[in-house]
Amino acid sequence: MTLRADDVWFRYSRKSPWVVAGVSLSVEPGEVVGLHGPSGAGKSTLGRLLSGSLTPRRGEVSADGRPPRPGRGTPNPVQLVAQHALLAFDPLWKIRSSLAETGVADDVLDGMDPALAPPELLDRFPHEISGGEAQRVNLGRALLADPRFLVADEITASLDPISQAEVWRLLLAAADARGIGVLAISHDRPLLDVVAHRVLDFGDLVPTGPWQAAHTSG
Ligand SMILES: Nc1ncnc2c1ncn2[C@@H]1O[C@H](COP(=O)(O)OP(=O)(O)OP(=O)(O)O)[C@@H](O)[C@H]1O
Numbered sequence: 272m273t274l275r276a277d278d279v280w281f282r283y284s285r286k287s288p289w290v291v292a293g294v295s296l297s298v299e300p301g302e303v304v305g306l307h308g309p310s311g312a313g314k315s316t317l318g319r320l321l322s323g324s325l326t327p328r329r330g331e332v333s334a335d336g337r338p339p340r341p342g343r344g345t346p347n348p349v350q351l352v353a354q355h356a357l358l359a360f361d362p363l364w365k366i367r368s369s370l371a372e373t374g375v376a377d378d379v380l381d382g383m384d385p386a387l388a389p390p391e392l393l394d395r396f397p398h399e400i401s402g403g404e405a406q407r408v409n410l411g412r413a414l415l416a417d418p419r420f421l422v423a424d425e426i427t428a429s430l431d432p433i434s435q436a437e438v439w440r441l442l443l444a445a446a447d448a449r450g451i452g453v454l455a456i457s458h459d460r461p462l463l464d465v466v467a468h469r470v471l472d473f474g475d476l477v478p479t480g481p482w483q484a485a486h487t488s489g
Pocket residue numbers: 283290308309310311312313314315316317458
């Protein structure tokens with residue numbers, strides 16, 4: 272099973288410029304691929320395309336040959352974990368209810384790795400946990416879906432160094448143990464050099480030919 276983008280193109284509207292223009296990449300099971308680039312380059316957009324929350328205007332995204340969109344009752348094999356973990360939780364729901372929304376049974380929730388979801392946090396509201404705790408629970412929720420791939424988009428950009436190291440330690444351990452392929456998106460090149468097996472630069476993903484030049488100028 273490979274996560275692939277094949278000549279993917281995307282723009283937010285017909286009148287806006289191409290944000291992703293002819294990009295191809297692949298992530299293998301168990302592989303951690305870093306994606307680096309400046310702010311506004313299009314990294315998050317590509318992450319959303321790879322996780323199926325956006326659909327390419329042209330080209331294809333596939334996980335094991337199929338578009339990574341959740342079917343009815345079927346978890347998405349490509350889970351997106353984004354920077355602002357608290358936005359992923361309903362502020363009016365206790366953490367337990369947000370996790371239960373994934374469809375897992377109560378005993379699975381109670382049996383979650385306490386490093387990801389400490390039992391005492393499950394009955395709190397999102398505003399009652401720290402940013403580091405929120406991102407660990409958010410990662411735990413993505414792992415409940417038993418994903419084949421994780422798109423980790425600036426997941427530790429707002430965290431202190433200790434929380435940052437802990438989130439990455441947990442993610443890399445889960446990826447290694449379960450053979451999950453990871454696309455780690457960050458503007459922090461030294462971080463990617465530590466966590467990833469190889470690092471791609473967003474600018475290098477865009478082929479430079481006359482056709483692209485004509486179609487990416489706006
Ligand atoms: N929902 C949206 N509607 C319209 N334009 C958008 C939308 N989301 C992003 N963009 C634009 O697409 C471009 C790429 O944004 P994107 O968030 O993918 O970049 P990025 O490389 O992830 O940046 P950063 O590192 O700052 O998060 C930017 O010009 C941004 O303004």
